[in-house]
Amino acid sequence: MFTSQEISDIKNLLSPNKNIVIITHHNPDGDAIGSSLGLKNFLKNKGIEATVLVPNDFPKFLKWMPNSKEIIISEYKRKKAGEAIYKADVIFCLDFNAASRIGILGDWFTKSWAKKILIDHHQQPENFDFVYSDTSVPATCQMIYHFIEALDEVNLIGKGVAECLYTGIMTDTGGFRFRSTSAETHRITGNLIEKGADPAMISSNTWDTNTISRLHLLALVLGRIETVQDGEVAILWLKREELQNLGFQKGDTEGFVNYGLSIKGTKVSAFFMEDLYEDFIKISFRSKDATDVNQFSRKYFNGGGHINAAGGRCDKTLEQTILEFKEIIAIEKL
Secondary structure, eight states: OOOHHHHHHHHHHOOTTSOEEEEOOSSOOHHHHHHHHHHHHHHHHTTOOEEEEESSOOOGGGTTSTTGGGOEETTTOHHHHHHHHHHOSEEEEESOOSGGGGGGGHHHHHHOOSEEEEEEOSSSOOOOSEEEEOTTSSOHHHHHHHHHHHTTOGGGOOHHHHHHHHHHHHHHTTTTTSTTOOHHHHHHHHHHHHTTOOHHHHHHHHHSOOOHHHHHHHHHHHHTOEEETTTTEEEEEEOHHHHHHTTOOTTTTTTTTHHHHTSTTOOEEEEEEEOSSSSSEEEEEEEOTTOOHHHHHHHHSSOEEOSSEEEEEESSOHHHHHHHHHHHHHHSOO
C-alpha cells in the first residue's frame, strides 16, 4: 500500500478542479474495466469527475457496468483521448505496469507531465510517481478497495462501485477458484455485497452472455484439445480463418484457456490463436499450484503476467509456435 505520506499527497491531488484520467491496458478484461469504472464511480461519489481511457474496445459482456458508456475507446476517438492525456493533472494507471502495455496511448502517456499513480498486481513495474504494487493480490479491483480503505472513505462505496469491483475480483480469480484468492478477498467481496453488489446478477451479466460464435468456436477447440508431457500440459488453438468463418466477436475466446486446466492431472494449459488482423500468435498460459507460467512466458514468448496466469506472443506461424512450445517443455519441464 502507499505510505501514509503518499496517501496524504494523493488526497491533495484529488480535487474537483483537477483533470483526472484513468488508463488501463490494451485488450481490457474484467479486472481492467472493473477497477477503472470502480475508481471512476468512487471519485464521482466524492464530487470529482474522471475520464476513463482504454486503448481499444472491450468485450460486450463487460458493457453492462455502471457508466461503461462513458469510457473513451481510444482507437475510435484518438483526438479526444490525446486531448484528455494532454490536459491531465493526474493519471491513474490501473492493471498494467509499463507504458508498453497501453498501446496507442503509450507515447502520449510517456510525454505527459501529469502525476502518475500506479495501482497494479503484475510483476516488475516501471517507475511512476506513486506506486502501489502487490503481486500477491489476485485482482486490481481488490487493490482499489484497499486504496479506498486507506483514504478512509469506504462509506463512499455505493452500489455502482461495489458492482464494478466485485466483477473484476470475480473474473480475475476465475470465479474465486485461483490459488491467489484469500480470506481477505472474500472479506472484501462480502463487504461489496453488503454495499449492493448482487453476485447472481453480476455472474449472469458477465458469464451468461454466450454468442453463437463463441459456442461454435469453443466446440471446435474442445474437439481437438491435446495433452502432452504425460497429460500435464494441455494445448488448445484457433486459426484466423476459423475465427472469421464462425463470426468471431471480441471477447468470444475469453476463458478458453481455462478449459485445459479442467482435465484431471493437467498442470498447465496453453491456448494459441492467430491474431485476426496481424501476423502473430497470441498465447495465453494458465497453471496450477507453484508452476510459474509468468517466468516461462517472459523467457520464451515475449510476455508475462502472474505465476498462474500469463500471456505471450510469437511472430512465427501457428504450427511453428506450437511446435516450438512442445520442444521447449520437452527440454525445460514447466
